[in-house]
Amino acid sequence: MATIDLGKHGAHGQVPANDDRPYHERYHAAHHFVDREHExxxxxxxxxxxxxxxxxxxxxxxxxxxxxxxxxxxxxINGSGYLDxxxxxxxxxxxxxxxxxxxxxxxHAQTGNQKWLRINIVLTFLAGLAFLLIKxxxxxxxxxxxxxxxxxxxxxxYAENPYEPLFWGVYWGATGIHASHVIVGMGLFAxxxxxxxxxxxxxxxxxxxxxxxxxxxxxxIVWIFLFPLLYLIH
Amino acid sequence: xATIDIGKAGALHGGHEHHGSYLEGKGGIWSTIWDWxxxxxxxxxxxxxxxxxxxxxxxxxxxxxxxxLELWEPTRAVAGGFEGNILGHMFGEGANLGKSNxxxxxxxxxxxxxxxxxxIVPSVPASxxxxxxxxxxxxxxxxxxxxxxASWYVYLFGSLFAILSLLSYGVDTGWTFYTxxxxxxxxxxxxxxxxxxxxxxxxxxxIFTGLNFVVTVHKLRAPGMGWFDMPLFVWGIYGAAIxxxxxxxxxxxxxxxxxxxxxFHIGIFDPRLGGDPVLxxxxxxxxxxxxxxxxxxxGMAIINELIGAGSRKKIFGYRAVAFSTLxxxxxxxxVWGHHLFTSQGEVxxxxxSALTFLVAIPSAVKVFNWIATLYKGSIILTTWxxxxxxxxxxxxxxxxxGLFLGSLAVDLHLHDTYFIVAxxxxxxxxxxxxxxxxxxxxxxxxxxxxxxxxxxxxxxxxLVFIGFNATFFPQxxxxxxxxxRRYASYVTEYQFWHQFxxxxxxxxxxxxxxHLFNFIASLVNGRKAPANPWGALTLEWTHASSPPIEHNFxxxxxxxxxxxxxxxxxxxxxxxxxxxxxxxxxxxAAHH
Ligand code: HEM
Ligand SMILES: [Cu+2]
Numbered sequence: 001m002a003t004i005d006l007g008k009h010g011a012h013g014q015v016p017a018n019d020d021r022p023y024h025e026r027y028h029a030a031h032h033f034v035d036r037e038h039e040x041x042x043x044x045x046x047x048x049x050x051x052x053x054x055x056x057x058x059x060x061x062x063x064x065x066x067x068x069x070x071x072x073x074x075x076x077i078n079g080s081g082y083l084d085x086x087x088x089x090x091x092x093x094x095x096x097x098x099x100x101x102x103x104x105x106x107x108h109a110q111t112g113n114q115k116w117l118r119i120n121i122v123l124t125f126l127a128g129l130a131f132l133l134i135k136x137x138x139x140x141x142x143x144x145x146x147x148x149x150x151x152x153x154x155x156x157x158y159a160e161n162p163y164e165p166l167f168w169g170v171y172w173g174a175t176g177i178h179a180s181h182v183i184v185g186m187g188l189f190a191x192x193x194x195x196x197x198x199x200x201x202x203x204x205x206x207x208x209x210x211x212x213x214x215x216x217x218x219x220x221i222v223w224i225f226l227f228p229l230l231y232l233i234h
Numbered sequence: 235x236a237t238i239d240i241g242k243a244g245a246l247h248g249g250h251e252h253h254g255s256y257l258e259g260k261g262g263i264w265s266t267i268w269d270w271x272x273x274x275x276x277x278x279x280x281x282x283x284x285x286x287x288x289x290x291x292x293x294x295x296x297x298x299x300x301x302x303l304e305l306w307e308p309t310r311a312v313a314g315g316f317e318g319n320i321l322g323h324m325f326g327e328g329a330n331l332g333k334s335n336x337x338x339x340x341x342x343x344x345x346x347x348x349x350x351x352x353x354i355v356p357s358v359p360a361s362x363x364x365x366x367x368x369x370x371x372x373x374x375x376x377x378x379x380x381x382x383x384a385s386w387y388v389y390l391f392g393s394l395f396a397i398l399s400l401l402s403y404g405v406d407t408g409w410t411f412y413t414x415x416x417x418x419x420x421x422x423x424x425x426x427x428x429x430x431x432x433x434x435x436x437x438x439x440x441i442f443t444g445l446n447f448v449v450t451v452h453k454l455r456a457p458g459m460g461w462f463d464m465p466l467f468v469w470g471i472y473g474a475a476i477x478x479x480x481x482x483x484x485x486x487x488x489x490x491x492x493x494x495x496x497x498f499h500i501g502i503f504d505p506r507l508g509g510d511p512v513l514x515x516x517x518x519x520x521x522x523x524x525x526x527x528x529x530x531x532x533g534m535a536i537i538n539e540l541i542g543a544g545s546r547k548k549i550f551g552y553r554a555v556a557f558s559t560l561x562x563x564x565x566x567x568x569v570w571g572h573h574l575f576t577s578q579g580e581v582x583x584x585x586x587s588a589l590t591f592l593v594a595i596p597s598a599v600k601v602f603n604w605i606a607t608l609y610k611g612s613i614i615l616t617t618w619x620x621x622x623x624x625x626x627x628x629x630x631x632x633x634x635x636g637l638f639l640g641s642l643a644v645d646l647h648l649h650d651t652y653f654i655v656a657x658x659x660x661x662x663x664x665x666x667x668x669x670x671x672x673x674x675x676x677x678x679x680x681x682x683x684x685x686x687x688x689x690x691x692x693x694x695x696x697l698v699f700i701g702f703n704a705t706f707f708p709q710x711x712x713x714x715x716x717x718x719r720r721y722a723s724y725v726t727e728y729q730f731w732h733q734f735x736x737x738x739x740x741x742x743x744x745x746x747x748x749h750l751f752n753f754i755a756s757l758v759n760g761r762k763a764p765a766n767p768w769g770a771l772t773l774e775w776t777h778a779s780s781p782p783i784e785h786n787f788x789x790x791x792x793x794x795x796x797x798x799x800x801x802x803x804x805x806x807x808x809x810x811x812x813x814x815x816x817x818x819x820x821x822x823a824a825h826h
Contacts, residue, residue, distance in 0.1 A: 045453065
């Protein structure tokens with residue numbers, strides 16, 4: 001998104017190119033805002049609204065979970081029994097740590113500490129990667145091999161409850177949508193990193209870092225709910 | 235999300251050298267096209283949306299004409315006829331097509347999907363809203379111009395999937411995608427998947443627009459413009475935008491689960507696996523009831539402006555109208571169960587029935603306020619004012635029949651009959667589309683810089699009004715006598731009203747085509763529009779030229795009077811002779 005050239009009139013009040021201050025100091029504001037602060041407020045509000053949409057998206061998944069758990073408690077308890085709490089817990093810890101690093105990234109962007117900004121962005125990215133790898137190697141893959149798959153593909157021979165395929169449908173659906181958000185988050189951190197290298201962020205100009213940070217917190221929080229609901233119900 | 239990063243090229247702040255109209259070409263034809271395709275100007279995006287939506291409206295309308303044609307005879311009317319031959323060959327199904335009722339189901343579904351997802355939901359906000367919101371607020375653009383452009387491309391991208399689905403013979407699920415139709419029909423074909431994907435993608439476009447507008451209204455009002463100084467158009471768009479942001483993600487997850495269900499058969503909506511198809515209905519209507527207010531609030535928003543300018547009076551009860559917008563937006567989230575009276579539990583039905591009556595109150599507040607505004611106004615009967623009056627009439631019928639449907643006992647009889655079809659066409663077409671057409675006429679001079687032919691406009695309006703009522707009023711009769719919706723055949727007793735309705739649809743189409751030609755004629759050689767042809771008081775008329783310059787205003791406007799102070803303020807930018815029709819007395823309404 002950040003690369004569309006706005007052309008003359010979509011463009012904004014930058015000072016001329018021969019100004020060699022860092023980008024975040026040169027930056028004025030898009031032409032339809034009064035100043036940087038004005039723009040900052042607007043972006044922040046936009047980000048919060050976007051987060052609201054994320055919450056509502058996941059709420060659908062949680063409602064489905066609640067209803068089916070009520071309808072078929074045994075299927076859920078049985079299914080949950082097959083999940084490995086320790087890997088789930090490890091992933092919870094990984095995400096919690098990344099919550100810290102992303103908060104630190106925002107802080108360093110605010111103070112203009114470029115080096116630690118970059119380090120924390122990288123760390124958060126790696127945490128996302130670790131989460132995905134753990135999920136893939138120690139959870140998705142074994143479940144896949146054992147046939148603990150959603151609906152039609154369920155082929156695990158020792159199921160104790162006829163509705164277990166439904167549990168796995170909810171499990172794969174919920175964690176899959178969550179994992180796709182982790183992947184998007186990693187993409188965003190890569191983007192932040194590129195921009196941080198170009199010194200785009202600094203005091204008064206850290207919208208993007210903060211926005212991505214908030215997004216990442218939502219991703220964490222969703223997991224904080226998914227973990228006990230899926231792993232800890234027996 | 236941080237879409238406001240600046241590009242490399244940039245003029246000095248405030249150093250824009252030329253002040254041409256936003257429609258002015260940029261050199262050669264290709265650079266002009268390129269300029270439009272990459273524009274972040276809300277006006278151009280609004281116009282591009284307008285064109286796209288009207289094209290879709292044309293296709294949706296053609297499908298509707300086919301549906302009505304089919305219903306001319308109680309049994310398959312056009313076997314081997316128009317549909318059967320031409321379209322049959324197009325879809326590679328040959329002459330068989332004409333014989334199967336399935337084809338009817340597909341055309342009916344396509345009509346619904348195009349009209350809902352591609353026309354009415356984006357209609358007013360994305361086109362007129364985009365164009366006008368910043369102008370009315372005295373801003374240079376919406377808060378996130380590039381997100382705005384993205385929303386247009388996402389809209390096109392989503393439409394592409396719908397077209398792909400259509401080219402592979404379309405779907406027969408109805409626009410509601412109810413399970414199990416949507417999970418089991420056309421097994422082995424991708425067309426349902428494509429159609430659902432289209433609706434899913436279009437949701438993003440809708441969210442982008444809504445999010446943009448909410449932030450714009452909060453952050454970009456001109457100096458001096460408080461919340462209660464905003465034109466009511468802005469209030470309506472704002473209310474709809476909130477719903478777009480909060481409801482659309484729910485249809486997102488619903489359609490996603492539907493896709494999972496189709497691909498993996500995860501069982502969520504399948505009772506054989508312990509799932510529940512009624513859950514789909516709940517999810518679907520949790521979005522789709524609020525979204526009917528995404529459709530109607532912007533329509534109502536337009537009506538405020540038309541009634542104010544057309545009766546030269548202050549809108550009666552400004553605050554009541556503004557707050558009723560918020561009330562509608564809020565209540566719209568708690569009445570979805572009235573679409574499930576026949577499928578959900580009894581207690582839930584009773585509760586939802588009671589809640590449904592609540593939502594009628596703020597709607598009625600608006601209607602009464604508009605009528606009070608008309609009272610003793612000096613009404614100018616322009617095309618758009620005729621449309622506003624049509625809206626009052628048609629929307630009232632739509633809303634009142636909604637109350638019949640909200641009453642539990644009555645709805646059990648009327649559910650899934652033509653009564654429903656008539657109800658929602660009265661609110662969606664008679665409400666939103668009528669307001670939309672009225673709005674296009676009203677802002678046409680501002681958007682294009684040209685006047686349209688008034689007489690042709692009024693004849694068109696009359697045809698649309700007569701045609702619309704002829705098409706849909708009989709459907710109330712048929713529905714209350716038990717004619718079920720979505721059927722290709724019926725018992726002969728209904729034939730008279732079906733034929734009546736079909737003839738009505740031709741009159742309606744004639745009216746719409748007349749408008750189209752009128753607009754084209756206006757573009758080709760319409761009279762140049764003055765800045766404020768209707769003598770209105772909102773900023774887009776008083777402070778911007780027709781058409782506006784690229785940056786909307788020569789200077790940032792400062793708001794000195796309310797949007798409807800017709801009693802006390804002589805509209806700026808109005809010269810004697812500007813008015814096409816009886817000029818209102820200087821200083822405001824005649825009763826002074
Ligand atoms: C006074 C306000 C309204 C009330 C009380 C109301 C009530 C209802 C009820 C109870 C139904 C369900 C009937 C059934 O399926 O058995 C219904 C259907 C419907 N209404 Fe309304 N309505 C109102 C306004 C609107 C508006 C403003 C719109 C759109 C602009 C709208 C669009 C629809 C649609 C599209 C359906 C049918 C959907 C379908 O099943 O395909 N309604 N209405
Ligand atoms: Cu409803």
